[in-house]
Amino acid sequence: MIKMNGIRKLYATGKVAVExxxxxxLELKGGEFVxxxxxxxxxxxxxxxxxxxxxxxxxxxxxxxxxxxxxxNGNQLAEVRNKKIGFVFQNFNxxxxxxxxxxxxxxxxxxxxxxxxxxxxVTRLLTRVGLGDRMDHKPTELSGGEMQRVAIARALxxxxxxxxxxxxxxxxxxxxxxxxxxxxxELWKSGTTILMITHxxxxxxxxxxxxxxxxxxxxxxxxxxxxxxxxxx
Amino acid sequence: xxxxxxxxxxxxxxxxANKKRMTLTLIAVLWGTxxxxxxxxxxxxxxxxxxxxxxxxxxxxxxIWGGQTTIPYEGLGKGRRIRFYPEDLQExxxxxxxxxxxxxxxxxxxxxxxxxxKTISGRTNGLFPSFETMRAHYPMPGGxxxxxxxxxxxxxxxxxxxxxxxxxFGVEDPIGKVxxxxxxxxxxxxxxxxxxxxxxxxxxxxxxxSIPATTHSxxxxxxxxxxxxxxxxxxxxAEFVKSRIxxxxxxxxxxxPKDKAALSIWDVIEGQKMMDKIMLGLQVFFGVMGFxxxxxxxVGVANIMYAAIKERTVEIGVKMALGAKKxxxxxxxxxxxxxxxxxxxxxxxxxxxxxCGFFERVDLNNExxxxxxxxxxxxxxxxxxxxxLAFIGLVAGFFPARRAASxxxxxxxxxx
Ligand SMILES: Nc1ncnc2c1ncn2[C@@H]1O[C@H](COP(=O)(O)OP(=O)(O)OP(=O)(O)O)[C@@H](O)[C@H]1O
Ligand SMILES: [Mg+2]
Numbered sequence: 001m002i003k004m005n006g007i008r009k010l011y012a013t014g015k016v017a018v019e020x021x022x023x024x025x026l027e028l029k030g031g032e033f034v035x036x037x038x039x040x041x042x043x044x045x046x047x048x049x050x051x052x053x054x055x056x057x058x059x060x061x062x063x064x065x066x067x068x069x070x071x072x073n074g075n076q077l078a079e080v081r082n083k084k085i086g087f088v089f090q091n092f093n094x095x096x097x098x099x100x101x102x103x104x105x106x107x108x109x110x111x112x113x114x115x116x117x118x119x120x121x122v123t124r125l126l127t128r129v130g131l132g133d134r135m136d137h138k139p140t141e142l143s144g145g146e147m148q149r150v151a152i153a154r155a156l157x158x159x160x161x162x163x164x165x166x167x168x169x170x171x172x173x174x175x176x177x178x179x180x181x182x183x184x185x186e187l188w189k190s191g192t193t194i195l196m197i198t199h200x201x202x203x204x205x206x207x208x209x210x211x212x213x214x215x216x217x218x219x220x221x222x223x224x225x226x227x228x229x230x231x232x233x
Numbered sequence: 234x235x236x237x238x239x240x241x242x243x244x245x246x247x248x249x250a251n252k253k254r255m256t257l258t259l260i261a262v263l264w265g266t267x268x269x270x271x272x273x274x275x276x277x278x279x280x281x282x283x284x285x286x287x288x289x290x291x292x293x294x295x296x297i298w299g300g301q302t303t304i305p306y307e308g309l310g311k312g313r314r315i316r317f318y319p320e321d322l323q324e325x326x327x328x329x330x331x332x333x334x335x336x337x338x339x340x341x342x343x344x345x346x347x348x349x350x351k352t353i354s355g356r357t358n359g360l361f362p363s364f365e366t367m368r369a370h371y372p373m374p375g376g377x378x379x380x381x382x383x384x385x386x387x388x389x390x391x392x393x394x395x396x397x398x399x400x401x402f403g404v405e406d407p408i409g410k411v412x413x414x415x416x417x418x419x420x421x422x423x424x425x426x427x428x429x430x431x432x433x434x435x436x437x438x439x440x441x442x443s444i445p446a447t448t449h450s451x452x453x454x455x456x457x458x459x460x461x462x463x464x465x466x467x468x469x470x471a472e473f474v475k476s477r478i479x480x481x482x483x484x485x486x487x488x489x490p491k492d493k494a495a496l497s498i499w500d501v502i503e504g505q506k507m508m509d510k511i512m513l514g515l516q517v518f519f520g521v522m523g524f525x526x527x528x529x530x531x532v533g534v535a536n537i538m539y540a541a542i543k544e545r546t547v548e549i550g551v552k553m554a555l556g557a558k559k560x561x562x563x564x565x566x567x568x569x570x571x572x573x574x575x576x577x578x579x580x581x582x583x584x585x586x587x588x589c590g591f592f593e594r595v596d597l598n599n600e601x602x603x604x605x606x607x608x609x610x611x612x613x614x615x616x617x618x619x620x621x622l623a624f625i626g627l628v629a630g631f632f633p634a635r636r637a638a639s640x641x642x643x644x645x646x647x648x649x
Contacts, residue, residue: 045647052554075558078557078559081555082555087554093547093554095551097242110558
């Protein structure tokens with residue numbers, strides 16, 4: 001699914017250049033459920049943005065789903081984001097004026113999906129995350145956990161192969177966070193590849209592999225110890 | 234665009250969120266549109282009124298007076314006066330097939346015209362039946378103009394200009410009544426319809442008495458016409474007809490056909506063509522002025538779009554993360570700018586229509602309006618305005634949209 005070789009990312013702001021990623025290698029197979037941990041400023045989000053095709057590496061090779069995406073142009077990257085990747089953000093990033101339904105519909109609109117298909121898919125996805133009866137609600141009328149569930153439904157709208165989540169439980173209480181993790185586990189079981197950044201060791205424990213980043217390189221990659229099915233706390 | 238509905242909803246939200254700014258922008262567009270439409274509508278009304286007024290003299294005609302020769306010809310010296318005789322008219326008609334109609338005027342300025350106790354000193358013209366169409370001497374219903382039989386029988390019939398008719402008869406119906414001209418009885422056969430007449434020679438047509446040319450020359454004994462009136466079959470042949478007239482009349486009266494001063498021709502056709510050009514120029518000028526005033530509104534629209542983009546960078550970043558392509562991001566903002574222009578423009582056109590409607594109800598007898606005409610919004614004006622609005626909307630949306638599309642999603646989504 002993902003293969004990265006010698007990825008470097010330089011931010012040249014003003015006089016000083018920050019090297020956020022310093023020759024990073026990463027491989028992720030289809031169907032994996034992986035967490036990324038590491039201290040603040042270690043380059044987790046930078047890596048996530050590159051994996052998510054929101055940003056391009058300064059150096060190195062990046063294959064996504066067999067395609068060399070580090071050389072793609074803007075519209076090709078947009079296409080990849082639209083079709084192959086689903087983003088889940090820490091602060092949800094729902095459009096405030098649009099209903100839950102419309103938020104989930106948006107990626108499908110960008111993909112040019114017909115109205116009928118959109119209706120069917122949006123309804124199915126919102127029902128799946130337990131919001132079948134809240135489709136016409138605006139984000140302000142939803143709790144944090146509910147907003148994040150809408151965001152997950154939105155990430156799934158175009159049936160992507162890869163879900164990227166940057167601290168998806170970071171703004172949630174532990175109960176809602178656990179619910180979200182439950183949804184991710186279900187998704188993983190149904191075959192979706194998930195890459196998730198987290199600060200919370202308990203959350204990381206529930207994934208099948210944990211990658212530790214420090215100063216822009218991967219320091220350890222631990223395989224899960226089979227406790228992925230641990231019960232809710 | 235399949236997704237425009239959501240964008241329209243988004244636009245509404247923006248409209249409500251920034252009421253004041255949006256209202257001001259809409260008013261600017263409304264004002265710009267109003268000025269462009271009204272300027273064009275006034276030009277249109279002016280043009281129509283000019284066309285109407287110039288019809289009063291007659292359309293597509295040449296009016297010809299005799300002049301003075303400046304070139305010696307066949308042993309005759311220069312400085313000879315040229316005058317027109319009935320034979321000249323006959324020869325023109327016979328030898329120039331490109332001429333459709335001919336006619337001529339006799340004038341008598343100081344006739345005393347009476348009906349009952351009322352006497353007016355005024356003009357009595359002898360003229361041809363062809364003047365009815367050629368020189369717009371149309372009769373009001375119930376009457377008729379001088380015809381060929383009146384001519385050949387030298388009948389004592391009179392056709393009155395409408396002012397002359399009111400001056401003589403007041404509210405009474407003049408048709409069939411007998412008036413006297415220099416104490417000779419004439420039967421009134423018709424009264425001319427009211428007309429606006431922009432050009433005239435020897436006075437307007439509405440305050441004269443017209444009688445058959447033959448009757449006129451029999452009574453007052455003049456042989457020479459005051460002037461000829463010639464209508465070419467095709468306005469585009471006017472130049473050719475003019476040169477042929479010089480040849481035909483020159484041959485008969487022995488002057489050099491190249492001696493332009495021998496005749497003096499008022500080319501009404503050329504005048505009307507010129508006026509059309511002036512009017513077109515005026516409309517283009519007004520259109521350009523309107524365009525500039527609308528452009529200022531366009532700057533306002535672009536401004537409000539830039540502000541909207543600044544407020545919505547996170548939203549733009551989210552859309553990019555969800556896979557919106559450059560043109561999809563741009564499309565939203567361009568659509569929004571076009572919508573602002575569309576709504577403002579629609580109200581502008583409605584207000585302009587209201588203004589024109591007001592003029593429509595004003596009495597045309599108002600002295601100024603008879604020359605200015607009534608502002609009219611034609612189909613062309615509508616199309617021109619909509620095109621300009623669309624163009625300005627597109628331009629005012631394009632540059633902000635380009636900025637929106639260049640938003641860096643990573644920057645805009647960085648969680649602070
Ligand atoms: N746009 C940018 N311009 C300059 N420097 C940047 C930019 N984005 C990130 N950096 C720097 O790159 C480094 C890695 O940042 P990154 O956001 O990837 O860290 P992170 O691991 O996600 O941290 P956190 O856990 O706090 O979210 C940091 O030193 C950061 O200051
Ligand atoms: Mg981060």
